[in-house]
Amino acid sequence: MNNLKNELEKIKADIIDFTKKFIQIKSFTGKEAEATKLVANKMKELGYDEVTIDSYGSVLGRIGSGKTKILYDAHIDVVEAKDEAEWKYPPFAAEIHDNIIYGRGTVDTKSSVISMIYAGYLVKKLNLCKDKTIYISASVMEEDFDGELLYRAIKENNLELDYVIIGEPSNLQIALGHRGRSMYKITTLGVSAHGSAPEKGDNAIYKMAKILERIENKQKEFDKLEGEKGSIVVSNIEARTASLNAVPDMCTIYIDRRLAMGETEDKVNKEMASFIEGIDAKYEIYIAEGVSQTGKEVTLRTFMPAWEISKENYLTQVAIKSYEECFNAEAPLFKWPFSTNGFATNGEIKVPTIGFGPGNLKLAHMKDERCHIDDLYKTIIFYSSVAKNC
Numbered sequence: 001m002n003n004l005k006n007e008l009e010k011i012k013a014d015i016i017d018f019t020k021k022f023i024q025i026k027s028f029t030g031k032e033a034e035a036t037k038l039v040a041n042k043m044k045e046l047g048y049d050e051v052t053i054d055s056y057g058s059v060l061g062r063i064g065s066g067k068t069k070i071l072y073d074a075h076i077d078v079v080e081a082k083d084e085a086e087w088k089y090p091p092f093a094a095e096i097h098d099n100i101i102y103g104r105g106t107v108d109t110k111s112s113v114i115s116m117i118y119a120g121y122l123v124k125k126l127n128l129c130k131d132k133t134i135y136i137s138a139s140v141m142e143e144d145f146d147g148e149l150l151y152r153a154i155k156e157n158n159l160e161l162d163y164v165i166i167g168e169p170s171n172l173q174i175a176l177g178h179r180g181r182s183m184y185k186i187t188t189l190g191v192s193a194h195g196s197a198p199e200k201g202d203n204a205i206y207k208m209a210k211i212l213e214r215i216e217n218k219q220k221e222f223d224k225l226e227g228e229k230g231s232i233v234v235s236n237i238e239a240r241t242a243s244l245n246a247v248p249d250m251c252t253i254y255i256d257r258r259l260a261m262g263e264t265e266d267k268v269n270k271e272m273a274s275f276i277e278g279i280d281a282k283y284e285i286y287i288a289e290g291v292s293q294t295g296k297e298v299t300l301r302t303f304m305p306a307w308e309i310s311k312e313n314y315l316t317q318v319a320i321k322s323y324e325e326c327f328n329a330e331a332p333l334f335k336w337p338f339s340t341n342g343f344a345t346n347g348e349i350k351v352p353t354i355g356f357g358p359g360n361l362k363l364a365h366m367k368d369e370r371c372h373i374d375d376l377y378k379t380i381i382f383y384s385s386v387a388k389n390c
């Protein structure tokens with residue numbers, strides 16, 4: 001442990017320098033090319049054994065070539081900062097005040113990426129993983145496509161993995177899973193007519209009103225439940241109308257439905273069917289579409305169930321032991337309320353996965369997003385210890 005901490009001391013200036021450059025890049029989803037280059041170059045500079053960039057722009061660094069294969073992943077894309085004027089410090093200036101760095105991505109999830117990159121360096125430098133292969137994945141397009149781009153990176157690089165650590169803000173707690181996420185689209189159809197003669201038309205918006213009420217009531221039911229539970233939000237509404245002097249003949253809403261453990265597609269489909277019962281409407285799972293920095297199309301059928309890992313799992317035990325070693329305290333365990341790339345690793349390819357990351361998760365996507373520099377250092381030490389103890 002002391003070796004790790006001593007070695008970390010020597011590179012703190014470089015970490016700060018890199019962190020500032022990285023936060024200053026506006027690496028919005030699908031537009032991460034500059035960040036991809038910066039990360040890949042840093043890994044090469046730090047002496048990684050191999051650095052590759054996949055066909056979507058995700059970076060994969062490798063250290064060692066041993067039998068046990070551990071993947072660390074965090075995403076380099078960030079959401080925009082449309083409320084820029086309200087920020088205390090500009091979102092892409094990476095200003096540091098009282099040892100706190102401000103800026104978009106400082107918690108979600110560039111700080112995790114940075115911690116992983118330097119943990120990889122320390123692991124190699126101190127020869128902590130003789131019989132292991134450590135992969136550091138800095139993936140793209142997570143914000144809109146949770147898990148999909150990491151899944152594609154794993155397939156493209158033919159990785160056979162034993163353990164995965166996902167970096168997302170966790171307030172330095174160990175995440176043992178998270179809720180799932182699904183998105184639905186409900187459309188009502190009506191009949192267009194002149195605005196002066198509503199009796200001749202059939203207003204698609206009025207039809208939607210009843211559906212909206214049912215959805216609002218569903219969330220009220222969730223509010224009354226204790227413990228881990230789903231949630232539902234109507235996140236957007238749009239209508240098709242011939243003009244503002246017409247009866248609209250189509251209305252569409254978008255629904256963000258978070259999933260508790262065990263909530264299946266079948267179950268949620270039935271719920272959607274109940275919302276539209278007796279109304280001329282249809283529901284469908286939303287297909288997210290985007291284009292990568294390299295011009296490749298990406299689609300995702302947005303239904304990602306929740307997952308969890310048991311406390312008894314070997315990886316969880318290693319994480320707990322590592323935490324105790326690093327911080328001389330009992331390891332705090334929790335589950336993320338949001339979805340992450342862990343859906344791909346634990347959910348789809350069934351590799352034991354845990355999460356850990358610097359920063360307060362409540363600051364993700366918020367104004368004044370910020371992270372304590374010490375959280376970064378602590379995470380570097382923790383990631384390195386997990387690699388050593390696995």
Ligand SMILES: [Zn+2]
Nearest residue numbers: 108143364365
């Ligand atoms: Zn995010």
